[in-house]
Amino acid sequence: MVDGAFIIEKSVVIVVVFAVTMIMAMYSTWAERKVAAFLQDRVGPNRAGWGGLLQPLADGLKLFSKEEFFPNTPNKFLFVVGPAIAMSTALMTSAVIPWGDRLHLFGRDILLQATDINIGLLYFFGVVSVGVYGIMIGGWASNNKFSLMGAVRAASQMVSYEVAMGLSMIALLMMTGTLSLKEISEQQAEWHWNILYQPLSFLIFLICAFAETNRTPFDLAECESELIGGYHTEYSSMKMGFYLFAEYANMFISATIISVLFFGGYNYPGMQWMVENVGVNTANLLGIGVLFVKICFFIFFYMWVRWTIPRFRYDQLMHLGWRILIPLSIANIIVTGIVILRHDIAVYFGF
């Protein structure tokens, strides 16, 4: 039953989610510079607006007005497609994330989610792994050996860490029994957060999330000191801006996924009490606020780690991915399975 009100409701949710993702990505660039500065005993941007708050706008304006440079590449089409893929995959993932439970407005329940598909997590993984094509195609089409090297590194890193990421998720999924992010959020009501049940899975997921977003210590794809700029060496103007923007959008999305999967999403202790005594809308607006506090903490954590740990060497990266994280996540799956089936196992052995 698709009616007009439903379409309007979903359109509003989608536009708001889109806008929020953009704004968060924009202000992540500001926060990154601010956090980096503070961690290095500096002050950071503080000229454009109060505390430098207009800095992202100024940066965007600058990138728009820059010269659109094309390298001498045989494939101009792919050169443009690269940043387009990076940007669209970064924005697509926000569709399945439950930003809150529900609001009761105009006599109808509004789900605070663009769409609640029952394979939400799988969709997330799928879209994120398409994201590597943006880097790969961009690096390849640049016709530059540094770009290509960065792209190859990014691809191999993504492939390696996606395995560990997926396996660490399986342990969690065995517990939740669903791929829908909304149901996973609902299961973590009050303080039953998954981090308390699956700390190892969280650790592996966190490390892999750093690798997937190409952030330090896994930023081999664009390490300035070795590869100039890696895959975006040849890019200028807004195409460059798209790559940078996509990185921050990805960071925002993966911080959100971590919060939703392991830190209860929009849940906070006492939410049920708030719904019953104060009202649905207040309780859920507070829930959205709580989710954003969690997200902001993880975005801060990304930046915090960036200025703490130096970059991995390539062999260390592969060693960590294949020989430590994958066996560890498989062991985690086995232990989780034993714990879930402990009664059946006890019965089998005749206790």
Place this chain on the structure above:
Amino acid sequence: MSIETISLSGRKKLVSNKEMTFLERLYLVAIVKGLFITIKHFFKKKATIHYPEQVREMSPVYRGQHMLKRDEQGRENCTACGLCALSCPAEAITMKAAERTADEKHLYREEKYASIYEINMLRCIFCGLCEEACPKDAIYLTTSKVLVPSSYEREDFIFGKDRLVMPLEMALKNTQLNNAN
């Protein structure tokens, strides 16, 4: 005492090459420690001086832009002897002398004065030798407390008397201060 154990600074540390334990090989403890070190810096006082609003305090002997001094009656000290130009290792100073007329006695202390006095700030190395050579206490690099400003044209770096001579108000103020003391 063998040479290996001598530590002149007292901070010598022997590097141990022992095998790391399992916990150390996880690196997680070390990473958490590192995170705490960086977060401590987050709350530290920042070293930045916000330049146009705040200006770093200059040392009393900082050599900045030159200043041709006036005496306590507001008369110019310089007598255009040319010793500063002679002592200048960068050949930055040039001047033209003129004789003081009777109605200029309130302007110049000596009978001879510099009608033109120019310093090329692009040549000047701010060594202060002109200040040392001056027999009349006329040129100082330490009193102006300003840096030579930047400019677009080379011609703009040749500073004449209009930009070098101490302002009259400053001379009068100095006199007042001296009298008060």
